[in-house]
Structures are given as structure tokens and as C-alpha cells.
Amino acid sequence: xxxxxxxxxxxxxxxxxxxxxxxxxxxxxxxxxxxxxxxxxxxxxxxxxxxxxxxxxxxxxxxxxxxxxxxxxxxxxxxxxxxxxxxxxxxxxxxxxxxxxxxxxxxxxxxxxxxxxxxxxxxxxxxxxxxxxxxxxxxxxxxxxxxxxxxxxxxxxxxxxxxxxxxxxxxxxxxxxxxxxxxxxxxxxxxxxxxxxxxxxxxxxxxxxxxxxxxxxxxxxxxxxxxxxxxxxxxxxxxxxxxxxxxxxxxxxxxxxxxxxxxxxxxxxxxxxxxxxxxxxxxxxxxxxxxxxxxxxxxxxxxxxxxxxxxxxxxxxxxxxxxxxxxxxxxxxxxxxxxxxxxxxxxxxxxxxxxxxxxxxxxxxxxxxxxxxxxxxxxxxxxxxxxxxxxxxx
Numbered sequence: 154x155x156x157x158x159x160x161x162x163x164x165x166x167x168x169x170x171x172x173x174x175x176x177x178x179x180x181x182x183x184x185x186x187x188x189x190x191x192x193x194x195x196x197x198x199x200x201x202x203x204x205x206x207x208x209x210x211x212x213x214x215x216x217x218x219x220x221x222x223x224x225x226x227x228x229x230x231x232x233x234x235x236x237x238x239x240x241x242x243x244x245x246x247x248x249x250x251x252x253x254x255x256x257x258x259x260x261x262x263x264x265x266x267x268x269x270x271x272x273x274x275x276x277x278x279x280x281x282x283x284x285x286x287x288x289x290x291x292x293x294x295x296x297x298x299x300x301x302x303x304x305x306x307x308x309x310x311x312x313x314x315x316x317x318x319x320x321x322x323x324x325x326x327x328x329x330x331x332x333x334x335x336x337x338x339x340x341x342x343x344x345x346x347x348x349x350x351x352x353x354x355x356x357x358x359x360x361x362x363x364x365x366x367x368x369x370x371x372x373x374x375x376x377x378x379x380x381x382x383x384x385x386x387x388x389x390x391x392x393x394x395x396x397x398x399x400x401x402x403x404x405x406x407x408x409x410x411x412x413x414x415x416x417x418x419x420x421x422x423x424x425x426x427x428x429x430x431x432x433x434x435x436x437x438x439x440x441x442x443x444x445x446x447x448x449x450x451x452x453x454x455x456x457x458x459x460x461x462x463x464x465x466x467x468x469x470x471x472x473x474x475x476x477x478x479x480x481x482x483x484x485x486x487x488x489x490x491x492x493x494x495x496x497x498x499x500x501x502x503x504x505x506x507x508x509x510x511x512x513x514x515x516x517x518x519x520x521x522x523x524x525x526x527x528x529x530x531x532x533x534x535x536x537x538x539x540x541x542x543x544x545x546x547x
Contacts (some may be wrong), residue, residue, distance in 0.1 A: 156368040160300050167366035169300045170313040171291050174359035175251070176315030177322045177352045178284045185323055185441050186330065189434060190345040191215060191273060194266045202270055218274050222281035230289050244369040247290035251360050254283020259353030262346045295519045296298035305464065309456035312512045316449045320442060322355055327438060378539055398543065403523050408514060409546060415510055418479065418503065427536065430487045432496055440500040447504030455509030456516075464517040471506045478502050480491050 157164035181187070195202050195211040202211050209217070257279035264273035299307045316540045326348035329336055426432045426440065459467040478499065485495055 157366060159298060162304060165303070165307050165310070166410065167363050168291075168294055169307060169314050171287075171360060171363040172311035172315030173318035174256045174356050174363065175254075175287065175291075176319040177355050178254065178258060178280065179315075180319035180323050180441070180445060181326060181348060181352045182261075182280060183284075185438060186326055186345055186348050187277075188423070190342075192287050194264075195270065197267065201278040202267060203502075204270060204274060204428075210377070214274065215277065218277050218310065222278045223277075223285070225237075225282050226285045226289070229286070243293070244364065244367050245289055247287050247367075248285030248360075250283045250290070252357060253352040254280050254287060255357035255360075257283055257353075258356065259350050261349035263486075264346070264349075265342055267336070268425045269380065274287065277385050278545055292515055295515065298367070298373065301520045304519045305456045305513065308516035309452040309508075311515075312508050313449045316445045316452070316508065318355075318359070321447050322351060323529070326351060331435075348508075348513055398521075401518075404521055404531055408518070411475075411510075412514075414472075414475060414479065415507070418475075419507075422503070426496060428486065430492065430496060432493070436493065436496070441497060444507065445496060446503035447501045448508030450508075451505040452508030452512045455506075456512060459513060459516075464513055464520065468510070468513050468517060471509045474506045479504070514520060 157167075192211065200211045200216055201208055204214055222301070257276045261273060261280070263269060264276065281298045295304060295308065298317075326344075327345035329338065329347060333341075336344075338344055338347075371411070423437060423441070427434065427437050433441070453473060455467055458470075481502075482499065485499070489495065
């Protein structure tokens with residue numbers, strides 16, 4: 154089909170709809186259902202599992218698997234970006250990673266216990282690579298489909314759609330997990346495994362809307378030879394370009410630092426609330442849903458605030474609030490009679506600024522980018538974030 158013009162509402166909506174498609178992975182697989190399911194089916198033998206002839210604590214094996222996937226994405230991003238630059242096939246790479254991720258999630262259906270542990274681990278690694286790999290190319294489209302003055306609202310729209318879609322699917326999945334008798338299910342592992350299947354189908358199916366409208370070759374490039382060699386040179390060129398972009402370099406430095414704080418809370422919150430504060434799983438699920446519900450509102454509100462006072466000031470406000478939330482987490486006493494209320498308030502507060510920080514970070518970076526055809530420069534924030542995740546998970 155003919156490419157839609159930059160700034161077109163239909164093109165913007167199609168781009169944002171990929172958040173609706175892929176965010177179910179973040180909520181159902183990375184945060185809610187899969188970690189609980191994985192722990193339940195590998196908790197025998199005091200949590201010790203065997204993989205590739207080596208014994209691991211089940212949680213350690215999962216952490217190593219995710220760390221490996223982040224390392225792969227961080228290593229491949231600059232190379233793939235260079236290939237996309239010289240061949241003009243950015244959408245094809247995004248599709249490849251989307252299909253890799255969604256098919257890998259669907260294959261988790263066959264992970265039933267320690268006998269099929271290898272399926273769960275391999276699927277976890279490939280699904281993570283597929284998700285983050287597609288996000289790398291997805292985010293880099295923002296400067297190409299919307300004008301700078303649209304970036305805040307467009308980025309917020311994507312996150313709002315993502316939170317909404319993931320909540321809807323998670324709610325359906327939770328009814329199966331918590332009330333399997335409603336669906337005539339007697340196998341205790343089947344509800345969670347059906348959830349994994351539904352996530353893969355949802356992700357792949359709704360992504361077709363995005364792929365139908367997104368342009369593949371914005372700059373009309375002709376395929377060239379030596380893609381891999383030129384891709385290896387890409388990261389070096391990116392850092393050379395940053396020398397002439399002081400504001401961009403300053404933002405990336407700040408992004409790496411505050412991203413550490415944001416990602417640490419995201420990765421640790423579930424463990425902290427369940428183990429350290431003693432909150433039961435059902436309440437933990439409610440907290441996760443609450444965070445995502447409030448994040449929809451937060452992304453919208455702060456995108457409007459940024460239009461009045463600017464992105465940087467708004468980001469400073471959200472980061473200051475985030476710091477205050479971290480201090481409040483430190484003060485929580487698990488023996489308090491109001492512990493449930495405190496944790497729910499904590500979840501709502503996190504949701505309010507989480508969507509805002511993620512949305513504004515994406516749009517701010519897009520605004521600071523010079524007019525460029527350099528895809529790797531557009532993907533540098535995710536490269537830094539993956540680098541941190543590799544170090545953190547280890």
C-alpha cells in the first residue's frame with residue numbers, strides 16, 4: 154500500500170497499536186503469570202533444577218536466562234541497526250523479532266514441569282530477545298511517523314494502549330488461573346499454559362495492524378553489500394556522533410542513571426512485596442493490576458503537563474516523585490496493621506509516574522535527535538538499558 158504521510162492520525166494510531174499488541178508480554182509473561190507458574194512447577198527438590206547437566210536454584214536459572222537474553226539484544230542491536238540502515242528493511246527486522254517472541258511465548262504451552270524445563274528456559278530466552286528486539290526497531294520509528302510537537306502525545310498514546318490491552322488480557326487469564334472450574338479445566342497447569350498461548354496469539358495477531366500501515370523503507374534505500382561489516386562499524390559511529398551532540402549525550406547519561414532506579418523497582422517490587430512484606434499472591438496480582446491501571450492515567454496527565462512546561466522539567470518532577478516513593482518503600486513496616494493499604498497506595502503511586510517516565514523518556518529522546526537516517530542512534534537508549542539489565546540480573 155502507499156505510505157501514509159508523516160503525522161497522519163492513521164499512521165500514528167497504527168504505530169501506537171503495537172504497544173497494545175506487545176505489552177501483554179511484559180505484564181503476563183515477564184511480571185505476573187509466568188514467574189508464579191515457573192516457581193510452582195520447579196519448586197520440588199527444594200527448588201533445585203537441572204539444566205544442561207548443571208544444578209541451579211530455580212530462580213537463579215531464570216535470572217541467568219533473562220540476563221543472557223538481554224546480553225544478546227544489547228550485542229545485536231548495533232549490528233542489526235547497521236543492517237537496517239544499509240538495506241532499508243527496518244520493518245522486516247521488527248516483524249522477525251515480533252514473530253520470534255510471539256511463537257516462543259506460545260511454545261511455553263508445552264512447559265509442564267521439570268521434565269520439560271528446557272522448553273521453558275529456551276522459550277524464555279527467545280521470547281525476551283523477540284520482545285526487546287522488536288521494541289528496539291519500534292521505538293526508532295517515532296521520529297519518522299510523527300513531528301516533534303506530536304511526540305509526547307503519541308508516545309503516551311502507545312503506553313496507554315499497552316497498559317489497557319495487557320490489563321484486559323491479564324484479567325481474562327486470571328479468571329482461568331483462579332477459577333478454572335468456570336472453564337471446565339481440571340489440569341492445574343493448563344490455565345497458565347493457555348495464558349501463554351493467548352499472549353502469543355494476541356501479540357502476533359494485533360501486530361498485523363501495525364505492520365500493515367508502517368512504512369518499510371522511509372528513506373528509499375537500495376540494498377547494499379557487506380551489511381554485517383557495516384553493522385559492526387555502526388556503534389563506533391554512533392559514539393562519534395554523540396561528541397557533536399552535547400544535549401543528547403547529557404540526556405543519555407541521565408537516562409542511564411535514572412533508568413537504573415526505575416528498572417530496579419520494576420524488577421524487585423514483586424519479590425519485595427511477596428517475600429519481605431509477606432503479601433499473598435492474590436493481593437500481589439491486584440497491586441500489579443493497580444499499577445497498570447493508574448499508569449494509563451499517569452501517562453496521559455504528564456504528557457499534557459510536558460506540553461506546558463517542557464519535557465525536561467516534567468521528567469525532573471516525575472523522577473523526584475519516584476525518589477520519594479523509594480524512600481516510602483524503605484519506611485514500610487511489614488508488621489503495621491495498615492500494611493495492605495500502604496502497599497496498595499504504593500502501587501498506585503508507582504503507576505502514576507511509571508507510565509509518565511517511560512513515555513516521556515521515549516518522546517524526549519526523539520525530540521533531541523537531529524534529523525538523521527541513523528537507526529542505531531535512535532536505538533541507543535535501549536542499548537544502554539539492556540546493558541544495565543545484564544549487569545543488574547547478574
